[in-house]
Amino acid sequence: MNRPPTIEWKDEKVFMIDQTLLPGELKILEIADHRLIAEAIQSLTIRGAPAIGIAGAYGLVLAANQYGGNDIDEFTAQIQDAAKLLVSTRPTAVNLGWAIAKLLNKVKEKNDINEIRSLLLAEANSILEEDYISCRKMGRYGASLLPESATGLTHCNAGGLATGNYGTALGVIFSAVESGKNIKMYVDETRPLLQGARLTTWELQQADIDTILITDNMAGHVMANGNIDFVIVGADRIADNGDVANKIGTYSIAVLADYHKIPFYVAAPVSTIDFDTKTGDDIPIEERDPLEVTHGFGIPTAPDGTKVYSPAFDVTPNSLVTSIITDRGIFTAPYKSLRDKILD
Ligand code: MRU
Numbered sequence: 001m002n003r004p005p006t007i008e009w010k011d012e013k014v015f016m017i018d019q020t021l022l023p024g025e026l027k028i029l030e031i032a033d034h035r036l037i038a039e040a041i042q043s044l045t046i047r048g049a050p051a052i053g054i055a056g057a058y059g060l061v062l063a064a065n066q067y068g069g070n071d072i073d074e075f076t077a078q079i080q081d082a083a084k085l086l087v088s089t090r091p092t093a094v095n096l097g098w099a100i101a102k103l104l105n106k107v108k109e110k111n112d113i114n115e116i117r118s119l120l121l122a123e124a125n126s127i128l129e130e131d132y133i134s135c136r137k138m139g140r141y142g143a144s145l146l147p148e149s150a151t152g153l154t155h156c157n158a159g160g161l162a163t164g165n166y167g168t169a170l171g172v173i174f175s176a177v178e179s180g181k182n183i184k185m186y187v188d189e190t191r192p193l194l195q196g197a198r199l200t201t202w203e204l205q206q207a208d209i210d211t212i213l214i215t216d217n218m219a220g221h222v223m224a225n226g227n228i229d230f231v232i233v234g235a236d237r238i239a240d241n242g243d244v245a246n247k248i249g250t251y252s253i254a255v256l257a258d259y260h261k262i263p264f265y266v267a268a269p270v271s272t273i274d275f276d277t278k279t280g281d282d283i284p285i286e287e288r289d290p291l292e293v294t295h296g297f298g299i300p301t302a303p304d305g306t307k308v309y310s311p312a313f314d315v316t317p318n319s320l321v322t323s324i325i326t327d328r329g330i331f332t333a334p335y336k337s338l339r340d341k342i343l344d
Contacts (some may be wrong), residue, residue, distance in 0.1 A: 131164035167267075
């Protein structure tokens, strides 16, 4: 891949691609304050479940480094406040809370400020490293499901921009193509923030993959015309029973895929599975600012005063999910309990 990393730690700072500016401008932000990391997550400057987990982890490292005193209680309170702030930015993707909890757990009984700082940084680096490895694994597992020559449909962006660098759903596509398969992709635009149009097509073009952009309301038509052999998406949180929360619109595509008897695959690392959430009904769904719908990218597209409902995610019931591709292998319906299948 011929572009800077989605996110990295360098010179005591976090460097990340500003995804709100793509595809027009490839700008790298340099961030040294955990509050700015929280803002970057909230504004979708960095987005995608695994990527916000990594950003949150580095945010906590910054908070630890920003403390200037030597009082362990004060330091601990600052870390706890920063953790709360970072986790509160986006409620649906479980990777954010998972990453922060992982860091806090590492330093639970420690009392030395500098030791805590280095343990937090080591853990954040290892979450990023793990992400590289697990995306490659998912890619290989998922590629084995795809025919030698096929056309897929994806929604939103589950590529290198949504992870440390390679991608979950797009990782499967990259891996299939790297292994010599002939894969062509349709990409949903993904209203209202156009992650499909702006980010997924950008990534697929860079990888030289034959890509066709459609608006979200065209998916049924292309399926009915026999143009789609498989659907593949990422996930923000998967419940223990295999229900999948992902970008708003995913559920509609899953229903369409079921109707047209097209396999519907979800690719996500095990860190996206929330074993403590029994079903999709228990997954909190983030609601976004109505202006993202009525004034997308600053252009008014509805009369002033229009009432808006803008959930950022929806839940696809497990019965519509053909397989879940993880870094620990492929799980196929009926899922019953992923905890029993994966952890036991
Ligand atoms: O609102 P976003 O852009 O953060 O939503 C992202 C998605 O829904 C992705 O499909 C999901 O996080 C999987 S990313 C590998």
